[in-house]
Amino acid sequence: MRILIGGCSQEISTFNPTLCEYDFFDILRGDEIGQEVAKNANSTYAGAISELESAFGDDLELVFTYDAEGTAAGPLRHSAFLRIAGEFLDALREHANTIDGVYFSLHGSMGTPKQLDPEGYLLEEARKILGQSVPIVISMDLHGVLTAKMLDNIDGLASLHTYPHIDFEDTGRRAAKALVRIVRDGARPVAARVRIPTIVRGNELITETGAFGAQIRQAKKLEENPDVLSAGFFIGNPFTDVPELCCQSFVFTDGNPELAERGALEMANDFWPNRHIMQAALIPLEDAVARGASMAGPIAFTDAADAPSSGASGDSNAIISEMIRTNYPHTMLAPLVDPPAAARAHELGVGATFRMGLGGAQDPRFTPLELDWTVQSLSTDPVHLETWKYVQDTGPTAVLTSGNLTVVVTSLAVMLVDRALFFANGLEPAEFHSTIVKSPHCEPQFFDDWVETNLNVDAPGATSANLKSLGHTVCARPMYPLEADVEFSPKTELFVRV
Numbered sequence: 001m002r003i004l005i006g007g008c009s010q011e012i013s014t015f016n017p018t019l020c021e022y023d024f025f026d027i028l029r030g031d032e033i034g035q036e037v038a039k040n041a042n043s044t045y046a047g048a049i050s051e052l053e054s055a056f057g058d059d060l061e062l063v064f065t066y067d068a069e070g071t072a073a074g075p076l077r078h079s080a081f082l083r084i085a086g087e088f089l090d091a092l093r094e095h096a097n098t099i100d101g102v103y104f105s106l107h108g109s110m111g112t113p114k115q116l117d118p119e120g121y122l123l124e125e126a127r128k129i130l131g132q133s134v135p136i137v138i139s140m141d142l143h144g145v146l147t148a149k150m151l152d153n154i155d156g157l158a159s160l161h162t163y164p165h166i167d168f169e170d171t172g173r174r175a176a177k178a179l180v181r182i183v184r185d186g187a188r189p190v191a192a193r194v195r196i197p198t199i200v201r202g203n204e205l206i207t208e209t210g211a212f213g214a215q216i217r218q219a220k221k222l223e224e225n226p227d228v229l230s231a232g233f234f235i236g237n238p239f240t241d242v243p244e245l246c247c248q249s250f251v252f253t254d255g256n257p258e259l260a261e262r263g264a265l266e267m268a269n270d271f272w273p274n275r276h277i278m279q280a281a282l283i284p285l286e287d288a289v290a291r292g293a294s295m296a297g298p299i300a301f302t303d304a305a306d307a308p309s310s311g312a313s314g315d316s317n318a319i320i321s322e323m324i325r326t327n328y329p330h331t332m333l334a335p336l337v338d339p340p341a342a343a344r345a346h347e348l349g350v351g352a353t354f355r356m357g358l359g360g361a362q363d364p365r366f367t368p369l370e371l372d373w374t375v376q377s378l379s380t381d382p383v384h385l386e387t388w389k390y391v392q393d394t395g396p397t398a399v400l401t402s403g404n405l406t407v408v409v410t411s412l413a414v415m416l417v418d419r420a421l422f423f424a425n426g427l428e429p430a431e432f433h434s435t436i437v438k439s440p441h442c443e444p445q446f447f448d449d450w451v452e453t454n455l456n457v458d459a460p461g462a463t464s465a466n467l468k469s470l471g472h473t474v475c476a477r478p479m480y481p482l483e484a485d486v487e488f489s490p491k492t493e494l495f496v497r498v
């Protein structure tokens with residue numbers, strides 16, 4: 001039993017004006033995939049491989065090909081995507097006609113200025129190389145955008161069932177289980193999906209506690225039915241503005257189109273009335289800063305609009321500029337991506353003072369904040385996240401102060417899902433009155449457990465939860481909440497591979 005393994009994943013924000021490059025990706029070739037999996041037990045690959053091993057035992061031969069995993073960013077430069085796609089497909093070519101089944105680990109929110117369905121393209125080309133009869137099963141993030149082209153070229157699909165995401169291993173396992181059903185037991189997959197004309201954001205999407213948990217429980221219930229190969233629900237990535245962006249339900253069954261359609265319809269119909277509450281509650285920027293000024297602290301200001309982990313540039317100074325404009329009376333701590341400012345600080349050295357505009361170096365929607373800055377410290381060391389296993393390269397980094405404002409200036413955008421960047425630079429957020437947090441959600445112990453309040457700010461940015469502010473031009477319309485009144489007449493789409 002020769003099972004081919006590979007993958008390609010990234011999520012982008014169309015609204016980040018800076019294109020990302022080939023070097024935003026970690027590339028694994030051949031057996032490097034297996035070695036990497038051994039290091040991370042909670043990965044889709046680890047789950048898929050363990051499931052395949054228990055199904056096939058000594059009969060299993062894993063054929064590792066190519067994996068490209070990109071950090072969240074602006075759209076991928078098209079030539080960089082073509083290079084990645086070329087490498088991905090070349091790695092399949094030598095295995096044509098020798099493979100019994102395929103597992104690809106995808107995310108589903110990639111995009112380039114010229115290719116609005118990169119994953120669909122990869123699957124269509126993979127299908128041409130590997131042949132029509134080889135079962136291809138994939139796993140995806142629930143923020144992925146599932147497309148008709150993808151469904152036309154796959155035999156199975158499993159998506160994450162958790163947000164915040166914790167079930168990577170389980171998702172890989174569910175994908176592999178579907179693959180085993182097909183290659184070993186002769187299951188004949190039939191898929192149904194229902195597209196729902198809404199994009200969503202906010203706390204109700206937290207699967208443990210929010211309204212969206214109901215759809216996940218429906219999907220899991222369906223997956224208990226022996227005729228169902230997999231079921232799930234995509235909330236899509238509202239920042240990836242592509243033609244099929246929306247929310248959607250899906251069910252794969254073993255040769256039972258009615259069951260697939262019924263399950264997908266029920267999830268979609270139950271989800272639709274909740275679209276209104278699945279929008280973020282945000283505080284206008286001026287109000288948030290005024291409230292913060294009047295509070296005892298400590299306070300977190302969540303600036304999800306500039307979250308690098310969602311694909312924003314990280315160079316928004318919107319909140320600190322408003323604080324400076326209003327003579328904010330407290331100490332402030334903020335992260336900011338600004339390569340020229342970091343370079344200047346490294347040239348001048350610790351203790352130096354210089355005048356420069358900070359912020360907006362990459363995203364012109366932000367006006368540089370010009371102040372006199374003092375260089376407090378410098379570093380070039382990578383940052384280890386507090387609980388996730390990532391090590392992040394920040395490039396030349398400097399801690400700059402101006403009055404009661406402290407800014408950690410990095411050269412590269414890094415995920416700010418915890419306090420790691422602050423700690424790495426000798427800063428303790430709890431010692432500041434106000435800290436800017438550029439992530440939609442953080443685990444409670446990082447900020448929420450000890451702050452007086454966490455103000456979710458409606459600041460401008462490429463990953464704003466104020467979805468109407470983003471400027472979608474590509475996704476199908478009407479789309480709630482981009483339009484207030486949207487009719488939903490549910491239609492199932494069936495996909496049967498022959």
Ligand SMILES: [Zn+2]
Pocket residue numbers: 141142143165
């Ligand atoms: Zn996700």
